[in-house]
Amino acid sequence: MPVCRTLLVLLVCASVGWGAELVTLKGEVIKGEVAGISDKEVVLSQGGKEVATPVSQVLQLDFGRPVGKLPGDAQYTDVELTDGTLLHCSACAIKGKEVEMTLLAGPTVKVPLSTLANLLNNAQKEKYRREWTERLSKKRRHDVLVRLLKPRARVRQEEPREGEPRKEEDAEPIIAGIEGTLGEGDESGQAITFTAEVGDQKITRSYALARLHGLIFERGPDPKATPVVCRLYDTYRDLVMVSAAASTPAGLTVTTPAGARIEYPAALVARMDYSKGKLTFLSDLQAQVVEHPPFPDVEPEHPRRDRNLKGDPLRLGSQAFVKGLAVPAYAELEYDLGGEYREFKAVVGVDDVGKREDPVPLRIEGDGRELYSGTFSRREKKRDHEVILNIKDVQKLRIIVGSDHPLEDAEKHLELCDAKVSK
Numbered sequence: 001m002p003v004c005r006t007l008l009v010l011l012v013c014a015s016v017g018w019g020a021e022l023v024t025l026k027g028e029v030i031k032g033e034v035a036g037i038s039d040k041e042v043v044l045s046q047g048g049k050e051v052a053t054p055v056s057q058v059l060q061l062d063f064g065r066p067v068g069k070l071p072g073d074a075q076y077t078d079v080e081l082t083d084g085t086l087l088h089c090s091a092c093a094i095k096g097k098e099v100e101m102t103l104l105a106g107p108t109v110k111v112p113l114s115t116l117a118n119l120l121n122n123a124q125k126e127k128y129r130r131e132w133t134e135r136l137s138k139k140r141r142h143d144v145l146v147r148l149l150k151p152r153a154r155v156r157q158e159e160p161r162e163g164e165p166r167k168e169e170d171a172e173p174i175i176a177g178i179e180g181t182l183g184e185g186d187e188s189g190q191a192i193t194f195t196a197e198v199g200d201q202k203i204t205r206s207y208a209l210a211r212l213h214g215l216i217f218e219r220g221p222d223p224k225a226t227p228v229v230c231r232l233y234d235t236y237r238d239l240v241m242v243s244a245a246a247s248t249p250a251g252l253t254v255t256t257p258a259g260a261r262i263e264y265p266a267a268l269v270a271r272m273d274y275s276k277g278k279l280t281f282l283s284d285l286q287a288q289v290v291e292h293p294p295f296p297d298v299e300p301e302h303p304r305r306d307r308n309l310k311g312d313p314l315r316l317g318s319q320a321f322v323k324g325l326a327v328p329a330y331a332e333l334e335y336d337l338g339g340e341y342r343e344f345k346a347v348v349g350v351d352d353v354g355k356r357e358d359p360v361p362l363r364i365e366g367d368g369r370e371l372y373s374g375t376f377s378r379r380e381k382k383r384d385h386e387v388i389l390n391i392k393d394v395q396k397l398r399i400i401v402g403s404d405h406p407l408e409d410a411e412k413h414l415e416l417c418d419a420k421v422s423k
Contacts, residue, residue: 018266020044023060024053025278025422027345037061037245055229059279061272068235068270070124076104078123078132082115082221083228083257086239092119093189094209100189105236107262113184115222115258120214131175132214143182144216145194145207148173175213182217185209225257231273234264242272280341281323282419287333292402301328301413308353314417316349317383321417326351329360329402329412337397337421344371344389344397346419350378353413360414361403366394376414384417391421 018034022044030051032044041052042061070076070088077089079101087109091102099116101109120132135146151174183193186206192215195204226243232254233239240262244255251266283305291302301309304326308314314321324346327333350360359375364387371389391397401414 021062025057058274065235065270067233078120080117081258082117083241085241085256094185094192095189096184105234105268109260111260118216142179143218144177146177146213148213149176233271234268235270279422283323285335287335290332292330303327303331310353324417324419327401327414333399335397339393339395341421342392343422344391346387347384347417348387349383350376351415360412363400365398
């Protein structure tokens with residue numbers, strides 16, 4: 001059987017006892033026991049009756065277990081692979097050209113060193129994770145070895161109490177990155193070689209992994225790697241890009257495009273997300289924004305993603321939303337969809353931010369043709385209105401909030417909650 005036909009061949013027997021909730025592209029929810037998953041369909045059993053859903057129509061398969069939180073006292077290393085897989089590891093060793101990891105969740109993983117994108121020690125510290133995210137976003141031409149340098153201790157400025165000795169104050173370590181070329185690990189797996197250029201010389205030395213802050217390899221994903229079929233989330237918040245999977249007597253074995261093979265007990269798998277490429281939230285897309293502020297000398301409110309205009313979570317009436325847009329009533333947003341989507345869907349209304357209760361107009365156009373027109377007000381008893389539109393073959397989707405008279409739109413706004421386009 002060709003490789004492309006076996007990217008996701010997973011038969012989960014009913015004896016494993018995996019209860020699941022499947023969400024389809026159309027928003028349907030199907031509950032039952034997992035009877036089988038293949039590269040073509042997901043089958044759930046409901047009272048002895050099997051319901052098959054084509055994989056092309058599956059958005060998510062939830063196994064009823066929370067993604068969860070990491071143990072508060074856990075010390076761990078974050079390892080990211082070139083395919084985007086992010087693993088929280090209790091142990092990590094680099095032996096020659098191979099990386100061996102033990103996940104906090106329990107499974108062990110081995111991958112080629114060539115698939116390691118970056119590694120961060122003591123990732124349980126939020127300040128280190130924030131700094132690491134910022135560091136990764138910067139452009140670079142070489143690998144980077146990052147160390148924590150201990151600065152000189154500072155003497156406290158205040159005078160000690162009578163009879164107390166003068167104490168030294170611990171200072172925050174200095175995070176320092178060195179550009180060069182990362183080599184291989186030693187036989188023990190506890191050290192890695194690094195070559196740095198100093199003037200006209202190249203200096204190579206070995207560094208103990210445990211004493212490093214982190215490693216960054218300047219490499220991208222393998223263009224020949226098998227594609228991602230879904231993303232798996234386990235109960236320890238690991239994110240696994242899945243290109244192939246297979247059932248085992250104990251649970252599930254998955255393989256990533258980078259070649260990582262993880263054997264999961266059933267109790268550790270929380271969710272399999274198939275939505276990539278099928279459904280896209282507008283707040284995740286880049287829009288061309290045109291604003292017509294009512295008062296030229298006043299800084300206008302700008303559209304906000306996944307928050308209301310005050311920066312709080314989106315809410316219409318008693319219903320809260322994680323994704324969506326808050327748009328002032330003098331803004332136009334245009335999205336380049338390229339004719340790739342079939343349906344637009346959003347829950348539209350006016351929240352409780354501000355005092356204006358006048359109706360707020362909304363117009364939605366596809367390639368210059370009006371697809372929808374309506375008005376919304378917080379005076380309405382029903383605050384959330386579902387808008388569903390056929391956008392098949394639409395290249396440019398344009399959302400226009402407000403009237404043709406900007407002065408009438410001052411302090412008015414509209415929420416497009418859960419706004420998304422799907423294939």
